[in-house]
Each structure stands twice: as C-alpha cells, then as structure tokens.
Amino acid sequence: MNTTKKIRIFATEADAAKAVPPGTLRKLKIGAYTLCLANTHQGFMAISDACPHQLASLSGGTLNARLQVICPLHQKSYSLITGEEGSKRTPPAETFKVETTEEGIFVHIPA
Ligand code: FES
Numbered sequence: 001m002n003t004t005k006k007i008r009i010f011a012t013e014a015d016a017a018k019a020v021p022p023g024t025l026r027k028l029k030i031g032a033y034t035l036c037l038a039n040t041h042q043g044f045m046a047i048s049d050a051c052p053h054q055l056a057s058l059s060g061g062t063l064n065a066r067l068q069v070i071c072p073l074h075q076k077s078y079s080l081i082t083g084e085e086g087s088k089r090t091p092p093a094e095t096f097k098v099e100t101t102e103e104g105i106f107v108h109i110p111a
Contacts, residue, residue, distance in 0.1 A: 004108035016105045027059035038063050045080040046096040053090045
C-alpha cells in the first residue's frame with residue numbers, strides 16, 4: 001500500500017487564491033518534490049512540475065478548461081486527473097491529491 005504525507009500548503013482558500021489566482025499555475029517545492037499547483041474551475045489540483053518529455057517546468061505553461069496543463073516547451077498536454085499526456089507518446093506525469101478543508105489546503109506526497 002502506498003502511504004502519503006499530508007502537507008499544508010496554505011492556511012485558507014483565500015490565501016491560496018491570492019497566491020494562485022483562478023486559471024493559473026504555480027511552482028511549489030515540498031521536500032524532495034517540485035509540483036505544479038493549478039487553480040482550476042474544479043478546485044486546486046497538482047502535478048509534478050517536470051515535464052516527462054524534456055523536463056521543462058509545467059508551471060511555466062498554461063491551464064485549459066479540460067483540466068490539462070500545457071507544457072510551455074513543446075505544448076504537450078497533461079491531465080491533472082490522471083497525469084496522462086494527450087497523444088500517449090510521452091510517459092504520464094505524476095499527480096498529487098490536493099485536499100481543501102476548514103484547516104487549509106493540503107497536498108498529499110509519497111511518505
Ligand atoms: S518538454 Fe514538455 S513537451 Fe517537451
């Protein structure tokens with residue numbers, strides 16, 4: 001069984017929305033992980049920041065309405081839900097569960 005550690009990244013949703021406005025992406029370092037946090041129309045979601053194609057920073061890309069992050073270097077798209085790349089010719093990116101509670105915004109990373 002995979003275990004994860006729950007890390008608080010913002011104290012409130014308002015703090016999170018100020019740092020990462022709706023429709024935008026932001027790079028976040030948490031321990032050994034560098035994530036791309038997305039503020040989507042379905043809430044906050046996270047994916048590994050390093051593009052599996054040639055390691056460009058996905059947080060420098062854009063977010064579309066289909067919950068995909070578009071890499072700024074060669075425009076491959078990665079699902080924030082599954083991590084899969086649109087054409088499936090590139091390995092998927094790792095995704096991370098993001099949880100919003102009254103205690104803040106949390107991301108789950110492998111323990
Ligand atoms: S480095 Fe991301 S698509 Fe090529």
